[in-house]
Amino acid sequence: xxxxxxxxxxxxxxxxxxxxxxxxxxxxxxxxxxxxxxxxxxxxxxxxxxxxxxxxxxxxxxxxxxxxxxxxxxxxxxxxxxxxxxxxxxxxxxxxxxxxxxxxxxxxxxxxxxxxxxxxxxxxxxxxxxxxxxxxxxxxxxxxxxxxxxxxxxxxxxxxxxxxxxxxxxxxxxxxxxxxxxxxxxxxxxxxxxxxxxxxxxxxxxxxxxxxxxxxxxxxxxxxxxxxxxxxxxxxxxxxxxxxxxxxxxxxxxxxxxxxxxxxxxxxxxxxxxxxxxxxxxxxxxxxxxxxxxxxxxxxxxxxxxxxxxxxxxxxxxxxxxxxxxxxxxxxxxxxxxxxxxxxxxxxxxxxxxxxxxxxxxxxxxxxxxxxxxxxxxxxxxxxxxxxxxxxxxxxxxxxxxxxxxxxxxxxxxxxxxxxxxxxxxxxxxxxxxxxxxxxxxxxxxxxxxxxxxxxxxxxxxxxxxxxxxxxxxxxxxxxxxxxxxxxxxxxxxxxxxxxxxxxxxxxxxxxxxxxxxxxxxxxxxxxxxxxxxxxxxxxxxxxxxxxxxxxxxxxxxxxxxxxxxxxxxxxxxxxxxxxxxxx
RNA sequence: GCGUUCGUAGCUCAGCUGGAUAGAGCGACGGACUUCGAAUCCGUAGGUCGGGGGUUCGACUCCCUCCGGACGCACCA
Numbered sequence: 182x183x184x185x186x187x188x189x190x191x192x193x194x195x196x197x198x199x200x201x202x203x204x205x206x207x208x209x210x211x212x213x214x215x216x217x218x219x220x221x222x223x224x225x226x227x228x229x230x231x232x233x234x235x236x237x238x239x240x241x242x243x244x245x246x247x248x249x250x251x252x253x254x255x256x257x258x259x260x261x262x263x264x265x266x267x268x269x270x271x272x273x274x275x276x277x278x279x280x281x282x283x284x285x286x287x288x289x290x291x292x293x294x295x296x297x298x299x300x301x302x303x304x305x306x307x308x309x310x311x312x313x314x315x316x317x318x319x320x321x322x323x324x325x326x327x328x329x330x331x332x333x334x335x336x337x338x339x340x341x342x343x344x345x346x347x348x349x350x351x352x353x354x355x356x357x358x359x360x361x362x363x364x365x366x367x368x369x370x371x372x373x374x375x376x377x378x379x380x381x382x383x384x385x386x387x388x389x390x391x392x393x394x395x396x397x398x399x400x401x402x403x404x405x406x407x408x409x410x411x412x413x414x415x416x417x418x419x420x421x422x423x424x425x426x427x428x429x430x431x432x433x434x435x436x437x438x439x440x441x442x443x444x445x446x447x448x449x450x451x452x453x454x455x456x457x458x459x460x461x462x463x464x465x466x467x468x469x470x471x472x473x474x475x476x477x478x479x480x481x482x483x484x485x486x487x488x489x490x491x492x493x494x495x496x497x498x499x500x501x502x503x504x505x506x507x508x509x510x511x512x513x514x515x516x517x518x519x520x521x522x523x524x525x526x527x528x529x530x531x532x533x534x535x536x537x538x539x540x541x542x543x544x545x546x547x548x549x550x551x552x553x554x555x556x557x558x559x560x561x562x563x564x565x566x567x568x569x570x571x572x573x574x575x576x577x578x579x580x581x582x583x584x585x586x587x588x589x590x591x592x593x594x595x596x597x598x599x600x601x602x603x604x605x606x607x608x609x610x611x612x613x614x615x616x617x618x619x620x621x622x623x624x625x626x627x628x629x630x631x632x633x634x635x636x637x638x639x640x641x642x643x644x645x646x647x648x649x650x651x652x653x654x655x656x657x658x659x660x661x662x663x664x665x666x667x668x669x670x671x672x673x674x675x676x677x678x679x680x681x682x683x684x685x686x687x688x689x690x691x692x693x694x695x696x697x698x699x700x701x702x703x704x705x706x707x708x709x710x711x712x713x714x715x716x717x718x719x720x721x722x723x724x725x726x727x728x729x730x731x732x733x734x735x736x737x738x739x740x741x742x743x744x745x746x747x748x749x750x751x752x753x754x755x756x757x758x759x760x761x762x763x764x765x
Numbered sequence: 766g767c768g769u770u771c772g773u774a775g776c777u778c779a780g781c782u783g784g785a786u787a788g789a790g791c792g793a794c795g796g797a798c799u800u801c802g803a804a805u806c807c808g809u810a811g812g813u814c815g816g817g818g819g820u821u822c823g824a825c826u827c828c829c830u831c832c833g834g835a836c837g838c839a840c841c842a
Contacts, residue, residue: 267785489840527835709778724806
């Protein structure tokens with residue numbers, strides 16, 4: 182589709198340039214010719230507005246369109262025909278030619294939709310980066326799904342991707358859950374209490390609030406504990422290790438559950454002192470300056486900001502110092518062309534400053550750093566608040582959706598049709614959450630409605646999974662010898678009807694969606710394309726017989742189209758971290 | 766106060782680098798199952814794209830301004 186579109190654009194641009202020259206106008210204006218999609222397929226498949234030519238040619242757009250079409254008549258063109266439709270030159274593609282390519286999609290299989298648009302590009306992507314004092318919540322699910330999905334999309338476009346996770350395993354927040362456990366834990370463990378280990382740790386973090394009420398010095402004690410940790414006090418380190426192990430192993434179970442994985446883990450406890458030398462270097466070469474109070478700072482007036490401290494007057498480092506060191510360290514670890522940080526939009530300032538600093542330090546790769554900023558996930562009831570206990574825990578949410586999906590499977594009497602009802606319900610739940618989170622534009626805040634996400638109707642994950650299951654079901658029947666498709670031959674030219682054509686075009690343009698999603702770090706592009714494919718298929722399936730078609734050739738051909746749709750759904754859902762289901 | 770960002774149908778969201786009558790889904794109302802999975806499909810109602818200017822042949826899209834919301838403006842992370 183993309184190559185056809187480009188071929189037509191080039192052909193028309195050439196004709197336009199020749200026409201401009203003939204009329205004594207500047208032929209370079211022909212580059213203003215861009216491809217659009219007509220609002221209705223009856224008007225054509227690709228549209229080229231000629232408005233920009235009106236002034237230089239001193240002619241009305243409709244006359245120009247007609248003249249261009251006339252000129253094109255003599256030349257060799259890509260498959261299809263063109264026609265002047267008002268002020269547009271519209272192209273009607275050769276349906277059989279496109280259909281022929283589409284029915285061969287199953288041959289490409291898992292690689293259908295992949296491109297080499299980012300071939301040779303090494304991209305490091307950091308996401309998730311949890312704190313080890315509590316389990317993952319709904320907001321993390323958006324972060325994780327975004328990071329994992331963008332990684333898969335970038336890979337599908339040919340990039341070499343390294344997924345990394347920075348575990349925030351030190352700091353006063355960790356000390357609070359430690360202190361709370363020291364007070365109330367009484368030697369219990371996740372195993373002894375039969376609680377998922379990250380939740381076990383999180384519960385003590387919450388109980389720190391009780392501790393504060395009982396002991397007014399609790400905050401100070403947590404600070405003291407941090408000092409002891411930094412001094413490597415053996416007992417403190419021991420407890421810290423134990424509790425971190427609990428937290429991290431629990432969090433990893435949630436990653437496994439949601440299909441998220443990492444190539445490399447970094448631990449804040451191991452790198453929090455890095456960056457100081459880099460700041461010293463910057464001080465030496467004049468990028469930074471020493472303030473009157475002795476702190477090292479950078480002047481940010483060049484980017485419209487004030488000053489930022491990079492080293493305290495006592496020489497200790499801060500968050501920014503750490504991130505400077507870490508970025509440089511990472512580039513040494515794995516020299517990347519781009520580094521993507523998947524971090525909530527509340528840190529926009531931080532990254533703006535960080536990128537500027539790295540540029541000032543002279544790293545040429547600094548201009549290829551990207552903050553994939555995403556918005557908050559809110560609930561229909563309002564914002565999630567830790568203090569009010571309205572934070573939606575990731576595991577709890579998935580459990581609840583899984584149970585609801587299971588009830589649905591049971592009430593539809595489909596337990597015998599799926600291999601493992603509970604596992605299937607789990608996959609439906611995952612499809613519900615991930616699709617809902619991925620269909621929204623990353624940068625915007627969004628409202629997550631659990632009930633809506635799980636609906637089998639409308640623009641949801643389960644709906645798309647269902648279409649995949651229906652196609653799978655037909656293919657199983659064909660393989661069992663049902664219907665007449667087995668006796669027919671695939672004839673792409675039979676797919677020229679309007680119902681088929683809509684579907685053919687959507688399957689054909691799927692690779693473009695993957696490319697666009699990669700260019701914009703935006704899985705929502707894939708999600709909306711999948712929904713368009715699924716709903717077009719559903720209409721087709723409803724209106725036309727496929728497997729049950731009387732004509733064997735038509736049955737075989739329609740089934741081939743269905744199989745191509747399946748390939749798109751399978752690959753696309755994969756990019757969104759949503760399981761494809763053969764039956765549900 | 767300054768900065769960033771968002772404001773599209775009752776609700777949740779699309780709308781690609783400005784282009785042909787602003788699109789979906791949910792909800793509402795009304796239809797379609799002895800037929801490939803009705804976990805589906807079809808139809809109807811519903812928007813002066815927050816207000817006002819401007820640029821353009823053309824603005825939901827770009828610029829200015831006002832209103833409203835979110836986030837940020839730490840020697841916290």
